[in-house]
Every structure is written in structure tokens, then in C-alpha cells.
Amino acid sequence: MNPNLMDLATSSPANLGPVPVTTSSPGIFSNNPYFSAGFGLLGVGAALAVLRQGARHAAALTKKQLLVTLEIPSRDKSYQWILAWISKQQQPQAHLGKINDIASSEGGAGGIRRRWNRFLEKKIRSATMPRHLAVQTDFKQHENGNLTADYSFVSGPGKHLFKYKNCWVQVDRVRETKMLDLVNGAPWETITLTTLNRDRTIFKSILEESQRAAIEQQDGKTVIYNSVGPEWRPFGPPRKKRNINSVVLDQNIAQDLMRDVREFINNSKWYDERGIPYRRGYLLYGPPGTGKTSFIQALAGELGYNICILNLSERGHTDDRLNHLLTIAPERSITLLEDIDAAFPVNRQSEEPGQFSRSQITFSGLLNALDGVSSAEERLVFMTTNHIERLDKALIRPGRVDYKVYLGNASKHQIIEMYIKFYPNDKNLAPIFAEKIGGRSVSPAQLQGHFVINKHSAQAAIDDVESIFST
Numbered sequence: 262m263n264p265n266l267m268d269l270a271t272s273s274p275a276n277l278g279p280v281p282v283t284t285s286s287p288g289i290f291s292n293n294p295y296f297s298a299g300f301g302l303l304g305v306g307a308a309l310a311v312l313r314q315g316a317r318h319a320a321a322l323t324k325k326q327l328l329v330t331l332e333i334p335s336r337d338k339s340y341q342w343i344l345a346w347i348s349k350q351q352q353p354q355a356h357l358g359k360i361n362d363i364a365s366s367e368g369g370a371g372g373i374r375r376r377w378n379r380f381l382e383k384k385i386r387s388a389t390m391p392r393h394l395a396v397q398t399d400f401k402q403h404e405n406g407n408l409t410a411d412y413s414f415v416s417g418p419g420k421h422l423f424k425y426k427n428c429w430v431q432v433d434r435v436r437e438t439k440m441l442d443l444v445n446g447a448p449w450e451t452i453t454l455t456t457l458n459r460d461r462t463i464f465k466s467i468l469e470e471s472q473r474a475a476i477e478q479q480d481g482k483t484v485i486y487n488s489v490g491p492e493w494r495p496f497g498p499p500r501k502k503r504n505i506n507s508v509v510l511d512q513n514i515a516q517d518l519m520r521d522v523r524e525f526i527n528n529s530k531w532y533d534e535r536g537i538p539y540r541r542g543y544l545l546y547g548p549p550g551t552g553k554t555s556f557i558q559a560l561a562g563e564l565g566y567n568i569c570i571l572n573l574s575e576r577g578h579t580d581d582r583l584n585h586l587l588t589i590a591p592e593r594s595i596t597l598l599e600d601i602d603a604a605f606p607v608n609r610q611s612e613e614p615g616q617f618s619r620s621q622i623t624f625s626g627l628l629n630a631l632d633g634v635s636s637a638e639e640r641l642v643f644m645t646t647n648h649i650e651r652l653d654k655a656l657i658r659p660g661r662v663d664y665k666v667y668l669g670n671a672s673k674h675q676i677i678e679m680y681i682k683f684y685p686n687d688k689n690l691a692p693i694f695a696e697k698i699g700g701r702s703v704s705p706a707q708l709q710g711h712f713v714i715n716k717h718s719a720q721a722a723i724d725d726v727e728s729i730f731s732t
Contacts (some may be wrong), residue, residue: 346471442630502562573604580626687719
């Protein structure tokens with residue numbers, strides 16, 4: 262054995278020097294400067310993460326308490342009103358009136374104040390002018406036949422800012438490219454208005470003012486609605502109201518119809534007291550070109566009503582959709598079913614859709630929509646047809662059709678009245694023109710076309726009368 266090892270084994274503890282104490286792991290890490298630095302950084306990172314999360318929650322809570330938003334989807338009726346109204350609010354003069362007043366009233370205070378006002382004016386104009394624009398084009402046909410286009414810019418997708426009644430409002434127009442409107446295939450859009458919570462009442466003012474602006478734009482005009490899927494949408498721009506006197510019908514027909522419609526509109530209480538459904542149906546029938554549709558347009562203009570045109574043969578229509586459309590027709594509107602005989606031209610009693618019809622409307626579905634348990638009230642329905650003999654009696658019985666009017670070819674009274682209307686300075690020639698017609702069948706549409714061709718000469722209209730019957 263090694264002597265040194267033998268000495269070490271036999272030596273007493275007393276003879277040994279101090280025994281080294283084993284250092285524990287925590288002591289080692291605590292004395293390690295690299296570990297101390299890493300642990301400190303970890304603690305700082307954790308603290309920052311907690312602070313960041315807390316700040317995020319605090320910001321969300323603050324935003325929730327201080328801000329309020331209003332979301333308007335593109336399917337809502339107010340969407341177009343709001344869009345047009347916002348574009349008008351983003352004009353510079355809508356925001357700078359107060360600053361200009363200050364500049365003019367205190368202009369003598371020195372150049373510094375004037376420069377400050379100009380600086381503020383520039384900044385507000387820069388902040389509120391829209392960066393993203395979309396164009397809307399409207400075509401207008403003038404009386405001379407010329408066609409002009411009017412362009413207007415509206416706020417496009419993106420964020421916009423404007424000031425209204427001393428309240429700042431942010432507009433966020435979002436277009437969902439991956440989400441389409443199932444009705445017309447257009448991208449789904451929303452407009453979100455954001456303002457301070459204390460200014461939330463401003464939303465009501467915005468909606469009311471945009472509605473008034475839309476109504477003023479349609480004042481004196483007739484809006485034509487067309488069915489698009491399960492809803493009504495305006496078809497083109499509002500039309501100028503047609504004067505009721507511009508449609509010449511035979512004696513007393515127009516006056517009697519107008520009287521009956523007005524009596525219905527003004528007597529809803531009478532219907533309620535007697536338990537009668539408050540709806541009325543009219544049927545105008547007769548040869549083509551006798552003024553059926555023209556009179557309905559003039560009637561709507563006289564009453565201040567709009568027109569909802571419903572094509573029963575349109576692809577995609579079903580019984581449920583028909584009932585739904587008649588129920589949600591816009592207020593103060595006439596629902597027009599043109600050429601009602603075309604929907605079921607062959608087998609009207611069948612439960613199957615009519616031949617050649619692309620819709621899925623059945624005859625019983627039409628009857629129930631007009632006069633069923635779930636049919637709407639407060640409704641004016643006008644139907645037109647060139648062939649009343651093709652209509653089933655169940656369709657035109659009272660309750661579904663309450664007033665039937667025959668509009669035939671022009672009578673002598675209509676011929677004279679139409680001639681006078683086109684040539685007011687040559688009234689004495691009207692009987693001569695009527696005599697040259699000689700009792701032959703001629704529609705008001707044919708007479709109107711003849712007068713338009715000879716609009717500059719009343720005598721030429723008489724001399725060329727035979728051309729009406731040559732085509």
C-alpha cells in the first residue's frame with residue numbers, strides 16, 4: 262500500500278486539517294453572476310408581459326367605456342342614405358365655418374393668430390378629406406333626347422373622419438371580399454360609425470338627417486322598386502312624377518278610379534270596425550297600348566306613392582317568396598303585377614307552375630298570397646292583362662280583385678282630347694282629325710306615336726293620318 266495512503270487512513274481526525282464544506286446548488290447559482298443576470302432579465306420580462314397585458318385590458322376597457330359604435334350593414338335600408346350623407350359631410354366647408362369665423366372676427370389681433378388659424382384649417386382639411394373614394398354614376402335623359410351622366414363621389418372602403426355638431430365621428434367602411442350577398446352576389450359591406458360615449462345621441466341625429474336628405478332627393482319623384490331575391494330594391498334613379506292629366510282615358514274612367522283609391526286610403530278605420538281585411542285589388546284589362554301601365558304610373562305620382570313591380574314569371578320565385586314580398590312592400594307603394602295572365606297561360610288550375618314559367622309559383626300560392634290567412638294588409642295591388650278571358654274566375658273574384666276597369670281603343674272623346682293636348686293652339690282642328698280617323702280602331706299608343714312624329718305641325722298630323730294604319 263502506498264505509504265501516503267496508509268498515513269491518511271490511520272491518521273486521526275484531529276491530525277487532519279479543516280474539512281472543506283460542500284457548497285449547495287443554490288449557493289452556487291446565487292454566486293454565479295451570469296445566472297443572476299439571466300434571472301433578473303426573466304423577471305423583468307415577466308413583469309413587462311404582465312404590464313403589457315394589463316395595459317391591453319385597460320385600453321380595451323377604456324375604449325369600451327369611452328367609445329360607442331353603430332354598425333350599418335349593406336342590406337339595411339339606411340345604408341345608401343348614410344353613404345350619401347357622409348360624403349356631403351366630408352366637404353371642407355362643413356368643418357371650417359367656426360375657424361373662419363374666428364379668423365375674421367379676430368383678424369386684427371395680429372399675424373400670429375391668423376397664421377395659427379390657417380394652420381388649423383389646413384390640418385382639419387387634411388384630416389377630414391376622404392382618402393378612399395368610390396364613384397357613383399347616374400344617367401339623365403333630357404326632353405330633347407340628349408343623355409348626360411352625373412358623377413358623384415362617395416366614401417370608399419377605408420377609414421374616414423368628419424365633424425358633426427361639434428362631435429368627431431370616425432367612419433369605417435369595410436368590404437368583405439370573401440363574403441358575398443346571396444341576393445345579388447355583391448360583396449358584403451358594413452359601415453361602422455364610432456364616436457365618444459357621451460355623444461351617442463348623435464347617431465339618431467345622423468340617421469334622421471340622412472333620411473330627410475334621401476326623402477328630399479325623392480321629393481316630387483316616383484321610385485320604382487324591383488324584386489331582387491327576397492327583398493325590394495330601387496330600380497334605377499327616381500322618376501319624375503307623371504301628371505294624372507297626361508293620360509287620357511275615356512270619359513270619367515280616370516276620375517272614378519282615383520276616387521275609389523282615395524276612398525280606400527282614407528278609410529282604414531271603416532275596414533277595421535267591420536273586420537274586413539284592409540287591402541284592395543284592381544284589374545286593368547284591354548288591348549295593348551291602351552294606357553294601363555301609364556295610368557298606374559300617373560296614379561302613383563298623384564298619390565305620392567311608389568311602385569313595386571313584381572314579375573311572377575321571374576326565375577327563382579316561389580310561393581313563400583311571393584307572400585314575403587307582398588308582405589314587406591315599402592310603405593305608400595302600389596304593387597304592380599303586369600300581364601298576370603302570362604304567369605299561368607295553360608293549366609291555371611294545376612298545382613304545378615305554369616308552362617313556360619321559370620318561377621316556382623303555383624296558382625294556389627298566388628291566391629293565398631293575395632287573399633290568404635298570411636297575406637298582408639294595408640296594401641294596394643294593381644294587375645294588368647291583355648286577355649281577361651284567360652284568367653281564372655277564382656283569381657278575379659271580389660277580395661282579390663275588387664275593381665275591374667276595361668281600357669279599350671281610343672274613343673272619339675279620347676282622340677279629340679289627345680289632339681288638343683298635343684296641339685293646344687289648334688283646338689278647332691281636333692274634330693277634323695277625329696273625323697278622318699273615321700271610327701277605325703286605333704290605340705292611344707298609336708295616336709301618341711303619330712303626334713310625336715308630327716309634333717311641329719297640327720295640320721301635318723291630319724294630312725298624314727293614314728300612316729297610322731299603314732304599319
